[in-house]
Amino acid sequence: MTMLSVRGLSISFGGVQALNDVSFDVEAGEIIGIIGPNGAGKTTLLNTISGLTRASAGKVSLDGAPISGLRPPRIASLGLGRTFQMSQLFPGMTVLENVMSGLHRKMRAGAFAAAFRTPSMREEEQATAEKAWEALRYVGMERFAHHPGTALSFGQQRVIEIARTLIGEPKLVLLDEPAVGLSVNRVAELDRLLRRIRDEKGVTLIMIEHVVRLVMGVCDRVLVLNYGVKIAEGKPEEVVADPQVIEAYLGSEFDAKRLAS
Amino acid sequence: MRLLLGSRPFLILMFSALAIVPVVANPYILYVCNLGMLYVILAVGLNILVGYAGQFALANAAMFGIGAYGAGLLQVKLGAPYFLAAPGGAVLAMLIGTVIVFPALRLSGIYLGLSTLAFAMFSQWVLLHWNSVTFGGGGFPAPHLDLSPLPIGPDTGIYYLSWLVTMALVAFAWSLVRSRIGRAFVAVRDGEIAAQSLGIDLLRYKALAFAISGFYAGAAGALYAPLLGYVAPEGFDLFQMIIQKSMIVVGGMGSVLGSVLGAAVMVFLLELLRAFKSTQEIVFGSILIVFVMFRPRGLVTLLQRLPGWDEPLSSFDPRRLFAPAASAPATPPLAATRELADGGRR
Numbered sequence: 001m002t003m004l005s006v007r008g009l010s011i012s013f014g015g016v017q018a019l020n021d022v023s024f025d026v027e028a029g030e031i032i033g034i035i036g037p038n039g040a041g042k043t044t045l046l047n048t049i050s051g052l053t054r055a056s057a058g059k060v061s062l063d064g065a066p067i068s069g070l071r072p073p074r075i076a077s078l079g080l081g082r083t084f085q086m087s088q089l090f091p092g093m094t095v096l097e098n099v100m101s102g103l104h105r106k107m108r109a110g111a112f113a114a115a116f117r118t119p120s121m122r123e124e125e126q127a128t129a130e131k132a133w134e135a136l137r138y139v140g141m142e143r144f145a146h147h148p149g150t151a152l153s154f155g156q157q158r159v160i161e162i163a164r165t166l167i168g169e170p171k172l173v174l175l176d177e178p179a180v181g182l183s184v185n186r187v188a189e190l191d192r193l194l195r196r197i198r199d200e201k202g203v204t205l206i207m208i209e210h211v212v213r214l215v216m217g218v219c220d221r222v223l224v225l226n227y228g229v230k231i232a233e234g235k236p237e238e239v240v241a242d243p244q245v246i247e248a249y250l251g252s253e254f255d256a257k258r259l260a261s
Numbered sequence: 262m263r264l265l266l267g268s269r270p271f272l273i274l275m276f277s278a279l280a281i282v283p284v285v286a287n288p289y290i291l292y293v294c295n296l297g298m299l300y301v302i303l304a305v306g307l308n309i310l311v312g313y314a315g316q317f318a319l320a321n322a323a324m325f326g327i328g329a330y331g332a333g334l335l336q337v338k339l340g341a342p343y344f345l346a347a348p349g350g351a352v353l354a355m356l357i358g359t360v361i362v363f364p365a366l367r368l369s370g371i372y373l374g375l376s377t378l379a380f381a382m383f384s385q386w387v388l389l390h391w392n393s394v395t396f397g398g399g400g401f402p403a404p405h406l407d408l409s410p411l412p413i414g415p416d417t418g419i420y421y422l423s424w425l426v427t428m429a430l431v432a433f434a435w436s437l438v439r440s441r442i443g444r445a446f447v448a449v450r451d452g453e454i455a456a457q458s459l460g461i462d463l464l465r466y467k468a469l470a471f472a473i474s475g476f477y478a479g480a481a482g483a484l485y486a487p488l489l490g491y492v493a494p495e496g497f498d499l500f501q502m503i504i505q506k507s508m509i510v511v512g513g514m515g516s517v518l519g520s521v522l523g524a525a526v527m528v529f530l531l532e533l534l535r536a537f538k539s540t541q542e543i544v545f546g547s548i549l550i551v552f553v554m555f556r557p558r559g560l561v562t563l564l565q566r567l568p569g570w571d572e573p574l575s576s577f578d579p580r581r582l583f584a585p586a587a588s589a590p591a592t593p594p595l596a597a598t599r600e601l602a603d604g605g606r607r
Binding site: 084102114 | 441442443451452456457459
C-alpha cells in the first residue's frame with residue numbers, strides 16, 4: 001500500500017530551481033532516507049509535502065488522498081507529522097505541555113468549554129496529560145516532563161519533538177535531520193527508537209539525514225537529491241556506491257568505501 | 262496565613278477583600294478600587310492577546326473606547342437599557358477587534374504594532390470628528406447605573422457589577438490558559454511553523470485571541486462609562502495604551518496573575534501621581550523601558566518561585582515579541598553544520 005506518492009514535484013524560488021520534477025513513492029511501514037549535499041532541496045521537499053511551501057508543479061498524495069495545495073494544519077490533520085532541523089519546541093511551555101499540544105487537533109473543547117471548565121473538557125484534559133506522559137515514557141524523556149523544553153540539549157529536544165508528533169497518531173512522520181549533533185551512543189538510541197516507532201506504532205518515516213551510520217542502519221531505501229534533482233534511489237548500500245552520488249557529495253576522486261565505512 | 266500559599270487562594274482572598282470595600286471605604290477609595298478592577302479586566306484581556314498569543318497589537322485602548330462609546334451611545338441615542346447596552350458595547354469591541362486579525366495574518370512584531378497603532382489613531386479620529394454620532398471632542402454624559410427598585414446607590418451598584426464581571430472574566434482567563442486553547446495561543450506565539458504542523462490553525466487562534474481581548478476591553482469600557490458618568494475621546498488615547506501595556510509588562514507577560522498584579526500596582530501609581538499629571542507619561546514610559554530591559558517577565562516571576570504560585574505556560578522571554586518572527590526554518594548554525602559534516606565518519 002502506498003503511503004505517500006510524489007509526482008513531478010517542482011518548485012522555484014526566483015530563478016533557483018529548488019526542486020525539479022521529483023517523483024517517488026513510499027510504501028506504508030517503510031523508513032526512507034533523503035540525503036544530498038547542502039542546498040540540494042531536501043528541506044524544501046519536506047516543506048512542500050507538509051504544505052509550508054507551495055509547489056509550482058506536481059502532485060502529492062497521502063494514503064491515497066491528494067494533499068497538494070492544502071494548508072499545513074489540514075495536512076497535519078490527515079495524519080502527517082513533522083519534526084524540524086532546528087528544534088521547534090515551544091519555548092514558553094514545559095516539555096509536558098509541548099507534548100500535550102501535539103494532541104491539539106484531536107481534542108474537542110472549544111473556548112466556552114475551556115472557560116467554564118466543563119466536565120467533558122476536564123476529562124479530555126486529564127486524558128491528554130496521561131497520553132503525554134505515556135508518549136514521554138515511550139521516548140524515555142519522562143524525567144524532563146516539567147522542565148522548560150529549551151533547557152534541554154538539541155538532541156533531547158528533537159526526541160521530544162518526535163514524542164509531540166507521535167501523540168497525534170500520525171500515519172507518516174517527516175523528520176528533518178533527527179541525528180544532528182548526537183554522539184555515537186545517542187545515534188544508536190535514535191536508531192532503536194525509530195525502528196520501534198515503525199514496528200510498534202506502524203508509522204511510516206521519511207527522514208533527511210547526514211549521519212551515514214543512521215541512514216545505513218535504519219533506512220529501507222534512500223533517495224538522493226542534488227540541485228533539486230533526484231539522482232538516485234535504492235537500498236542504502238547501493239546508493240552510496242553509486243558514482244553519481246559520490247560525485248555529488250565529494251567530487252569525482254573519492255573512494256566509495258571510505259564513505260560507507 | 263496558609264491561604265496565602267498559592268495564587269488561587271490569593272485571588273479568592275483579594276476578591277473577598279474587594280467585596281467589603283463599599284462597606285468600609287470612602288467614595289474615593291471605592292472609585293479607585295473600581296477603576297482598579299476595570300484595569301484588571303483590561304490587563305487580562307491584553308495579556309491573552311499579547312502575552313499568550315504573542316500578537317504585539319496596540320489597539321487595546323481603542324477597544325476600551327469602543328466599549329465605552331458603544332454602551333454609552335446605545336443608551337443615549339437609542340434609549341437602550343444599560344443591561345442591553347453594556348453587552349452591546351462589549352460585543353461591538355469584540356467584532357471590531359477581530360477585524361484586526363487580518364493585518365496580523367501578514368505582520369508580526371513591531372510591524373503589527375505600528376499597523377494596529379494606526380488603527381487606534383484612526384478610531385480616535387472617528388471619535389473626535391464624527392460629531393453627529395459621537396458628540397465630537399467634548400464627549401457626552403453617560404447615565405450612571407440605575408438599580409432603582411433596589412436600595413443600592415449608583416456608585417455601589419457599578420462597583421458590585423464590576424466586581425462580578427471582573428471575577429468572572431479573571432476566572433475565564435484562568436481556565437482558558439489551562440486548556441488546549443491556551444496551549445494553542447502559546448504555540449502560535451512561540452512557533453507558527455511548528456504550530457501549523459501540529460494542526461493548529463493560525464487564523465482561527467489569532468482571531469480568537471483578538472476577539473477575546475476585544476471583548477475584555479469592550480466590557481471594561483462598558484463598565485467605565487457609568488462609573489465615570491462621562492465618555493470623552495481623551496480617555497482612550499495613546500497614553501491609555503501605554504498604561505495598559507505597562508500593566509502587563511510590569512505584572513508579567515503571559516501570566517493571568519501577573520496581569521492582576523500589574524493592574525493593581527499601576528493603578529496605585531497612577532493615583533499617586535494624579536497631583537503631578539504631567540509626570541505620569543514620563544514615569545509610565547520609564548517604567549515600561551526599565552522593565553522590558555531588566556525584568557522582562559515582570560513582577561510575577563518573584564512569586565512564581567514560591568510553591569503554589571507556579572503557572573502553566575509561563576517560561577517565556579517577551580523580548581522576542583519585538584523582533585519579527587522567522588518565517589521559515591533557519592539553516593543550522595555553523596557549529597551544527599560542522600558536527601553534521603563529521604557525523605558520518607566518526
